[in-house]
Amino acid sequence: MAFEGESNRQTFVRQGFVGINVLQSIPLSAINSEDSRFRITTKTEIHELVESIQQLGLIHPPILKRCASEYIIISGFRRITACRHLGWVEIPARILSSEISDKTCTQYAIADNTLQRPLNLVEISRSLFLLSCVYKDENQRLECASKLGLPDNPSLIKKIEKIYHLPEPIQNGILKGTISMAVGLELSRFEPDIGDALAGLFDRLKIGLNKQREIILLLDEIALRENTTIGSLLNGKYIREILDNDELDRARKQKKIRAYLYQRRFPTRFKTKTEFEKLVKDLKLGNSIKLMSPQDFEGPTYTLKATFNNLAELKDFRSKLDRIILSSGLQKFLTKK
Secondary structure, eight states, X not given: OOOSOHHHHHHHHHHHGGGSOOEEEEEGGGEETTOOTTOOOOOOOOHHHHHHHHHHOOSSOOEEEEXXXXXXXXXXHHHHHHHHHTTOSEEEEEEEOTTSOHHHHHHXXXXXXXXXXXXXXXXXXXXXXXXXXXXXXHHHHHHHHHHTTOOOOHHHHHHHHHHHTSOHHHHHHHHXXXXXXXXXXXXXXXXXHHHHHHHXXXXXXXXXXXXXXXXXXXXXXXXXXXXXXXXXXHTSHHHHHHHHOTXXXXXXXXXXXXXXXXXXXXHHHHHHHHHHHHHHHHHTOOTTEEEEOOGGGOSSOOXXXXXXXXXXXXXXXXXXXXXHHTXXXXXXXXXXX
């Protein structure tokens, strides 16, 4: 995700990096990798990075801050891990003195990441959270965010900041694109185990955005209607059997779960829908004729759609139309109040 303000960010960073000391060689044993307060990146895999450093060397040294007898990482967590993996004893790094404030360290951490690549939503949320910790004045925070290439729209910031506090499974779903930011934030209103379970379900079955919202709504309404919990619904025998059935592919599992929830939420409507689908099947209309019911059977208007290429097919349609008109089953639907 890219944002406007690239030139501002470049200028801001060039001016800021003037205060960093020249490169120093630092023992890896003196670097505290457990202190991750300034970590921005979500990526942990280092295989490609290891190969790059092995072939070309460390092109972009990390930024460290001296703290007593050790150094904490401001930027370069993966680079340091990769160098440790390669068996390095020392690493070249840019060093900040112990007097440098957390505000300045935060700026360096964000800038060093945004200059290398576009940040994903979770990384942006981490960056905004870090800024909120060091800037209590909102106007100053917005100004700094803009210079660093982060969103500076207050309403958008409030939404993205919430991602930082989401459980890891939901954050991972957002990163993989199996959960949108909107759905992720909606899942945040549930207990952590419920949100995690739904995130896992959506990821496992690759459920689309609209169907995710449909499932959440059905679960909410069933729980309210039956005075039960969403957790008990998700862990119910029927849904567990569907998920554990290796003979079903993802699409069929998804369809069965949605049908089950729909039936449980709207038992009468589901029964009517099933009866109508059987009626259409028994009429044997073929692929050229579609007989459709009102949406959720909440209106009086049925739709009949036919396609044909020649006179013979049109005559065939007429015979099938007579069959539809004389159908006692359809007459029952049309006379229902």
